[in-house]
Amino acid sequence: MQVVKLSLKKANKIPIEADTVTPDNFAGKTKEEIEAILVWYGNGQCPLGDFFTVEVEGSDSAENTKIVFEGDVSRVKRIGQGMSAGEIEINGNVDMHCGFGMKGGKIVINGDADSWLGCEMKGGEIILNGNATYYVGSGYRGESCGMRGGKITINGNAKDYLGEHMCGGEILVTGNVGLLPAISNNGGTIVIEGNATMPASEMKNGTVIIKGEISDMLPSYKEDGTEEVEGITYRKFVGDVNAGGKGMLLVK
Amino acid sequence: MRMSEILIKNANVCDPAQGINCETMDLCIRDGKIVESVSESAEVIDAAGRLTMAGGFDGHTHSAGKINVGRFMNPNDARRTLVPGLSGPEARTEKTRAQVGYNTPNTYAIGYRYAKLGYTTICEAAIPMLAARHTHEEFKEIPILDKMGLSLFGSNWQVMEYVRDKEPEKLAAYVAWGLKASRGYGVKIVNAGGGEAWGWGKNVSGLYDPVPNFDVTPAEILMGLVEANEKLQLPHSVHVHCNNLGKPGNYETTIETMKMFEKVKPTVDRQALHVTHVQFNAYAGTSWRDFETGAPMVADYLNGANHLTFDLGQVIFGPAVTMTADGPVEYANSRMLHEKWSNQDIELEDASGVVPLSYSPKSFINAVQWAIGIELALLVEDPWKIMFTTDSPNGGSFVNYPEAFTYLMSAKKREQVISGFGKMALDRMVLPGLDRELSFYELAIMTRSMQSKMYSRPEKGNLKVGSDADVAIYDIITSDIDPSVEHEKVKQAFSGAAYTLKDGNVVVKDGKIEATPMGRTYWVNAKVPADIDSAMNKDTDIKFKKYYTVSKSNYMVEDSYLPNPVEIRTEGAF
Numbered sequence: 101m102q103v104v105k106l107s108l109k110k111a112n113k114i115p116i117e118a119d120t121v122t123p124d125n126f127a128g129k130t131k132e133e134i135e136a137i138l139v140w141y142g143n144g145q146c147p148l149g150d151f152f153t154v155e156v157e158g159s160d161s162a163e164n165t166k167i168v169f170e171g172d173v174s175r176v177k178r179i180g181q182g183m184s185a186g187e188i189e190i191n192g193n194v195d196m197h198c199g200f201g202m203k204g205g206k207i208v209i210n211g212d213a214d215s216w217l218g219c220e221m222k223g224g225e226i227i228l229n230g231n232a233t234y235y236v237g238s239g240y241r242g243e244s245c246g247m248r249g250g251k252i253t254i255n256g257n258a259k260d261y262l263g264e265h266m267c268g269g270e271i272l273v274t275g276n277v278g279l280l281p282a283i284s285n286n287g288g289t290i291v292i293e294g295n296a297t298m299p300a301s302e303m304k305n306g307t308v309i310i311k312g313e314i315s316d317m318l319p320s321y322k323e324d325g326t327e328e329v330e331g332i333t334y335r336k337f338v339g340d341v342n343a344g345g346k347g348m349l350l351v352k
Numbered sequence: 353m354r355m356s357e358i359l360i361k362n363a364n365v366c367d368p369a370q371g372i373n374c375e376t377m378d379l380c381i382r383d384g385k386i387v388e389s390v391s392e393s394a395e396v397i398d399a400a401g402r403l404t405m406a407g408g409f410d411g412h413t414h415s416a417g418k419i420n421v422g423r424f425m426n427p428n429d430a431r432r433t434l435v436p437g438l439s440g441p442e443a444r445t446e447k448t449r450a451q452v453g454y455n456t457p458n459t460y461a462i463g464y465r466y467a468k469l470g471y472t473t474i475c476e477a478a479i480p481m482l483a484a485r486h487t488h489e490e491f492k493e494i495p496i497l498d499k500m501g502l503s504l505f506g507s508n509w510q511v512m513e514y515v516r517d518k519e520p521e522k523l524a525a526y527v528a529w530g531l532k533a534s535r536g537y538g539v540k541i542v543n544a545g546g547g548e549a550w551g552w553g554k555n556v557s558g559l560y561d562p563v564p565n566f567d568v569t570p571a572e573i574l575m576g577l578v579e580a581n582e583k584l585q586l587p588h589s590v591h592v593h594c595n596n597l598g599k600p601g602n603y604e605t606t607i608e609t610m611k612m613f614e615k616v617k618p619t620v621d622r623q624a625l626h627v628t629h630v631q632f633n634a635y636a637g638t639s640w641r642d643f644e645t646g647a648p649m650v651a652d653y654l655n656g657a658n659h660l661t662f663d664l665g666q667v668i669f670g671p672a673v674t675m676t677a678d679g680p681v682e683y684a685n686s687r688m689l690h691e692k693w694s695n696q697d698i699e700l701e702d703a704s705g706v707v708p709l710s711y712s713p714k715s716f717i718n719a720v721q722w723a724i725g726i727e728l729a730l731l732v733e734d735p736w737k738i739m740f741t742t743d744s745p746n747g748g749s750f751v752n753y754p755e756a757f758t759y760l761m762s763a764k765k766r767e768q769v770i771s772g773f774g775k776m777a778l779d780r781m782v783l784p785g786l787d788r789e790l791s792f793y794e795l796a797i798m799t800r801s802m803q804s805k806m807y808s809r810p811e812k813g814n815l816k817v818g819s820d821a822d823v824a825i826y827d828i829i830t831s832d833i834d835p836s837v838e839h840e841k842v843k844q845a846f847s848g849a850a851y852t853l854k855d856g857n858v859v860v861k862d863g864k865i866e867a868t869p870m871g872r873t874y875w876v877n878a879k880v881p882a883d884i885d886s887a888m889n890k891d892t893d894i895k896f897k898k899y900y901t902v903s904k905s906n907y908m909v910e911d912s913y914l915p916n917p918v919e920i921r922t923e924g925a926f
């Protein structure tokens with residue numbers, strides 16, 4: 101097992117783009133080597149050691165590497181981007197694009213996450229013990245496919261456009277979500293235990309379950325009997341008819 | 353005056369304009385021009401026997417103006433890295449600005465990447481006059497390359513009224529005024545009359561289908577504009593995107609259009625007609641079900657005709673972005689492919705649409721489209737009639753030119769691609785039976801030499817004494833390479849020139865940008881007798897007062913938009 105602890109020396113105003121901070125990239129490296137890894141800071145690149153105090157215990161492969169952020173990193177973006185194995189634990193708030201395109205491994209955030217959490221994720225798991233912002237598990241601007249695999253669990257609330265253009269994988273939100281969750285999705289499963297507004301517009305495929313209240317249910321869904329999931333019976337709607345969709349929207 | 357002299361030693365020169373076919377010689381350059389000789393103190397570049405051509409000239413590309421709509425519809429294009437070194441995000445360096453994109457790169461990347469391919473001149477194929485200012489704003493930010501643009505006249509109210517009212521002199525005056533207003537180089541006609549019909553949700557179905565409310569036919573618009581073009585003695589012929597583009601069976605309209613121009617007598621020593629991206633207009637069959645190649649019929653006609661040139665519009669597999677003034681075609685594309693659609697009304701002038709799409713070798717239609725472009729290049733015997741294009745980015749991004757060159761130069765490479773096609777596709781094309789392989793000489797004709805005559809730019813596309821010192825040196829020893837077998841090597845060499853010189857400046861060395869000088873913008877100022885000009889202006893005054901959203905004085909592109917202009921004056925034959 102290798103454990104790497106990172107703590108910010110001083111809160112930064114200009115964002116740090118930490119797409120090089122992954123277990124894949126840290127595995128087997130010494131404290132000095134990790135300190136020398138470059139991250140973008142404004143329009144230039146700087147060594148990670150300029151911003152973080154780095155402590156390393158042990159040396160191991162990516163699967164057996166854990167990165168722990170001590171404290172708030174709310175101006176550090178792209179943590180864990182593209183990671184394929186290992187674990188990242190963030191004990192504080194995190195900036196945008198955390199877990200972008202991750203393929204495997206696990207990220208646990210004990211705080212809030214800014215927008216684009218886990219977008220274009222292909223595998224692995226993100227657990228957010230806090231609130232999420234916009235575009236959780238969505239696609240890059242202009243792409244027709246967002247999250248394709250893996251699971252995001254939000255133990256809190258999320259804002260608008262959750263799972264936009266999602267094509268696979270799973271998102272679970274224990275709290276409420278904002279406007280237009282599952283917009284234009286084409287696969288995968290979204291479960292919202294709280295309330296949602298205008299869910300699943302232009303859904304082509306996939307499953308959306310809303311256990312709480314729905315505001316502004318879209319008229320472009322056809323009711324089609326009931327469906328039982330894990331012992332609960334839901335009203336079943338199929339659509340979005342406007343997009344020729346065959347998605348399933350289950351509501352209480 | 354500062355004299356800058358360069359001696360390129362041991363250049364294996366391929367310059368079809370002079371009939372030089374891969375002969376090793378020295379090239380002399382002084383103050384940006386090719387000269388007979390230079391002094392002892394000239395800077396020496398050792399070409400070491402490598403293939404040397406004039407700078408490439410892309411005479412039909414969408415690189416400024418409409419491409420911007422493509423950019424904002426496809427933000428994801430910024431991160432596409434399909435062609436290493438010529439696509440995707442690249443951080444700025446000491447010499448270059450930041451780059452992004454593939455089909456719709458940012459302006460800087462367009463300049464750098466064309467230069468890396470050894471290209472030094474481009475012609476933007478469609479300037480909507482009302483939006484010309486924007487085209488020139490983008491030109492200003494495309495480094496290195498010399499630029500020109502073609503202004504759209506094919507669905508213009510004033511044009512159609514003059515054609516209907518049989519006022520050829522006023523029509524010529526209007527074209528001259530339009531070129532000046534938009535700082536354009538030539539006359540582009542897209543689906544004549546179709547842009548106006550699209551304003552009513554309709555299209556024109558062929559050359560003799562009248563345009564709603566104007567009582568003129570596409571044939572009359574084409575003939576009216578070619579008469580004006582020749583009256584003004586413009587350096588380029590009319591540049592025509594035929595009616596019925598993208599429809600099965602359209603090859604008949606294409607041949608009919610070409611035939612109509614047989615009777616035209618050009619007033620300048622060049623073709624009477626250029627037909628663009630013929631691949632999209634050489635379709636046989638009656639529907640997408642029995643769709644097949646129409647290239648043999650079109651090529652057959654072209655082989656017997658001497659009054660015209662054409663370009664390919666070659667398809668490249670993978671993502672592309674279609675962008676055209678042919679509004680109804682873009683609507684059809686977006687509905688058929690369930691794709692994003694942008695549609696614009698250019699007031700009294702034309703329509704415009706943009707739709708991203710992706711060509712797949714698995715789709716028999718796309719496979720046949722891919723084959724048609726190559727079939728045209730191989731079946732038409734005389735390369736001087738053919739300009740190589742992908743109609744970038746309609747058929748695919750220009751960064752794929754090196755890949756496409758190998759389709760023309762290697763039957764083996766073609767077999768490789770064709771082996772991935774289904775039986776249905778193979779039944780609908782003639783390509784598998786063609787074994788012609790183009791030489792470097794023929795490729796040079798299609799990529800630089802023919803453009804010189806086609807656009808009446810004698811100083812471009814060749815290495816004659818007195819021409820611009822735009823030179824590309826590629827890492828190929830022609831005597832040691834068999835392009836038929838070593839197509840990968842050919843592709844690599846064309847993907848990053850060993851040297852590109854622009855006006856005698858080294859702008860690319862070993863595939864890397866060395867310098868980014870500002871290129872020129874060519875535009876045509878055609879002389880019109882004063883009385884005709886003022887009569888025409890009275891008519892356009894009314895158009896501006898009654899219909900346009902801008903005033904006439906705000907419509908004209910001012911001098912300040914062209915930091916490095918070259919004004920081409922023509923005398924006119926009124």
Ligand SMILES: [Zn+2]
Pocket residue numbers: 412413414477628629743746
């Ligand atoms: Zn075009």
